[in-house]
Amino acid sequence: MKKVLMLIVIIGVILLAGMKELEKEGLTEEQTAAIQKAVIKKQTVSNVEEEKNFIKKTYTYKKVGGHEILADVYLPKKNKIRPVIVYIHGWYMADSRHNLSKRWRPVLDKLIEADYAMVSIDFRLAPETKLEQMTEDVIDACYWVREKGPELFNADPNKLAVIGGSSGGTFALTAGFRMQPPPKLVVAVSGPGDLKWAGRSNGDKSVLKKKEKPYDIVGDTTITVGTHSDRYKLWPYLTEKGLYLWELLGFDPELEPDRFNALLPVKNITSNYPPTLLIYSEGETNCNIKKFLDAKQIKNERLVVPSGHSSQIIRGYPEAVAKIITFLDKHIKSL
Numbered sequence: 001m002k003k004v005l006m007l008i009v010i011i012g013v014i015l016l017a018g019m020k021e022l023e024k025e026g027l028t029e030e031q032t033a034a035i036q037k038a039v040i041k042k043q044t045v046s047n048v049e050e051e052k053n054f055i056k057k058t059y060t061y062k063k064v065g066g067h068e069i070l071a072d073v074y075l076p077k078k079n080k081i082r083p084v085i086v087y088i089h090g091w092y093m094a095d096s097r098h099n100l101s102k103r104w105r106p107v108l109d110k111l112i113e114a115d116y117a118m119v120s121i122d123f124r125l126a127p128e129t130k131l132e133q134m135t136e137d138v139i140d141a142c143y144w145v146r147e148k149g150p151e152l153f154n155a156d157p158n159k160l161a162v163i164g165g166s167s168g169g170t171f172a173l174t175a176g177f178r179m180q181p182p183p184k185l186v187v188a189v190s191g192p193g194d195l196k197w198a199g200r201s202n203g204d205k206s207v208l209k210k211k212e213k214p215y216d217i218v219g220d221t222t223i224t225v226g227t228h229s230d231r232y233k234l235w236p237y238l239t240e241k242g243l244y245l246w247e248l249l250g251f252d253p254e255l256e257p258d259r260f261n262a263l264l265p266v267k268n269i270t271s272n273y274p275p276t277l278l279i280y281s282e283g284e285t286n287c288n289i290k291k292f293l294d295a296k297q298i299k300n301e302r303l304v305v306p307s308g309h310s311s312q313i314i315r316g317y318p319e320a321v322a323k324i325i326t327f328l329d330k331h332i333k334s335l
Contacts, residue, residue, distance in 0.1 A: 045152075053077070054112045056101075057153065061144040062137065064124065067222040071141060072097050073153050074108060074118040083159035083332045084117040084149055086142050086175075086183075090166025090190075090310050092134065092248055094231035096224070097122045103311035104165065106321050114325050117155055119145050122224040123171075127234070129222065130250035131263055138171045139178045159332045163187040163324070165310035169287070173265035176273050185331045187277045187324055190310040193266040193289035195245065201252050203242025266292045275299040277327040279320050281308050301327060 047058040055075045060068040076082070087107075089099035100108050100120035111118055123137035142162060149155030162183045164172035169191015176186045208215060214230035214237055223231075238244035245253065253260035261267040269292050280287035282304060293300040303323045305313055313320050 053109065059152065061121065061141050061148075064137075064222060067124075067224070069122050069124065069137060069141075069224055070097060071119050071121045071144070072100070074100075074112060074120070075153055076112050076115055076117070078115075079154065081150075081154045081156050082115055082117050083161070083328070084119060084145055084153075084155035085111060085328070086145055086160065086162045087118055087120045088123075088138060088162065088164035088168035088171045089120070090164070090168045091226070091232070091235075092126045092131070092167045093234045094125065094226040094228075096227055098225075098227070099165075099311070104314050106314055106318070107163075107324060110321050110325055111328075114329070116328065117149075117153060119149070119155075125223045125226045125231075127218055127238075127247035128220070131248050132250075135171065135174060135178070135263065139175060142175055142179055142183065159184060159335060161185045161187065161328060161332060163189075164191060165189040165314070166191065169310070170265065173276070173289070174263070174268075176276065177265065177268040177270065182272060182274045184335070185275045185277070185327065187279070187327065188287070189279045189313060189320070190281070190284055190287055190308075191278075192284075192286040193292065194264045194286065195248075195253075195260075197286055198245040198248065199239060199242065201243065201246035201249070201254075203238075203246065205243065205246065207241055208243065208247075265289065269293060269296050269298065271296050271298075273298045275327075275331045276301075277324065278302040279305070279313060279323065281305050281313060283307070284309065299331075 045057050045059060049056040055077060057073045059071050059073060061071045062069045087100050087104065089095045089097060097120040100118065108118060121138070121141040123134050123141070126134065145155060146157045146160055150157055160183050162172045162175040169188030170193070172186050173188050173191055173193060176182055214233040217228065217230045235244060238247050249260070251259065266289055273296060276293055276298060278287060278290060278300065279302065290300060290302055303320060305317045305320060308316050
C-alpha cells in the first residue's frame with residue numbers, strides 16, 4: 001500500500017512540478033524517465049472502450065490552434081505487435097472518424113478478426129480548412145501511427161497500410177506518394193484519382209456572403225466532426241453554385257496549375273509507389289486509375305462491382321471486403 005501511495009505522489013509531482021522535483025525525491029534519471037513516459041502515455045489516451053471483439057482507444061494525434069484532432073484505435077484483445085491499417089473517411093466537408101464503426105463496420109470486424117489494428121482518423125474539414133491543410137492532417141496522422149504506434153498500441157511501423165473510401169480513397173492514394181517511405185500498400189474504394197468530378201471554380205463568389213442555408217453553418221471555427229445534417233448539403237449546394245472546387249481549394253486551379261497538380265494522385269505516381277487495390281462500381285470511371293499505375297509498373301489489382309459508392313459497396317458486396325483482406329495478407333503479412 002505504501003508503494004502505491006508513493007507512486008501516486010510521484011505521478012502528482014511529475015504533473016505539478018516536473019523533472020527537477022523528481023530528482024529531489026531521490027530517483028535515478030532512468031526511474032524518472034520511465035515514470036514520466038508512463039504518465040505521458042496515460043495522458044495521451046482520452047477514452048477507452050471495450051466491445052466483444054476489440055478494444056477502442058481514442059488519442060489526440062495533433063493539435064492546431066488548440067483544437068485537438070483525434071484518432072480512434074481499434075485493437076484485437078490479444079496484446080501483441082501487429083500490422084496497422086489507417087482508415088480515412090469520405091466527404092471533404094462532412095463526416096468523421098466514426099464512419100468506420102458505422103458505415104464501414106464490415107471492414108472493421110473482418111480486419112480485427114484477421115488480427116490487424118485499425119486507426120480511424122479525423123481531419124479538419126472544408127470549407128473552413130482547405131485541401132492542402134486537410135492533406136497535411138492526413139499525412140501527419142499516418143506519420144503519427146508509424147512513429148508513436150509501436151509505443152502506444154504495439155503497431156508494427158514496417159507493416160502500415162492506408163485505406164479510404166470516396167474522398168478518403170483519394171487521400172489514401174495521396175498517402176502513397178506523400179509519405180516517405182511510402183505505406184506498404186494503398187486501398188481506395190470509390191476513390192477518384194483527380195478532382196475532375198468537382199467541376200470548375202467559375203461561380204459567383206458574392207453569393208457566399210449572403211450566408212444562405214446550408215452555407216450559413218460555415219464559420220471561422222475549425223471543424224473535424226461534421227455529422228450535422230447540413231454539412232452533407234454543402235456539396236450539392238456549392239456544386240450548383242459552381243463554387244465547390246473553390247471552397248475546397250481556396251485558390252483557382254487554372255491560375256495555379258502546379259499547386260493544384262501537387263494534390264492529385266494521378267499526377268504524382270512514381271516508380272516507388274506502393275501496391276494498390278482499386279475497388280469501385282461500373283459507373284465510377286474516375287476511380288479507375290489502373291493505367292497510371294501500369295504506366296509506372298506498380299503492382300495493382302482491382303474489383304469492379306455493378307453499383308454503389310464507397311460504404312454502399314462495403315455493405316452490399318461481401319466480396320469487396322474479402323478482396324481487401326486477401327490483398328492485405330498478400331502484401332503485408334507475407335513480409
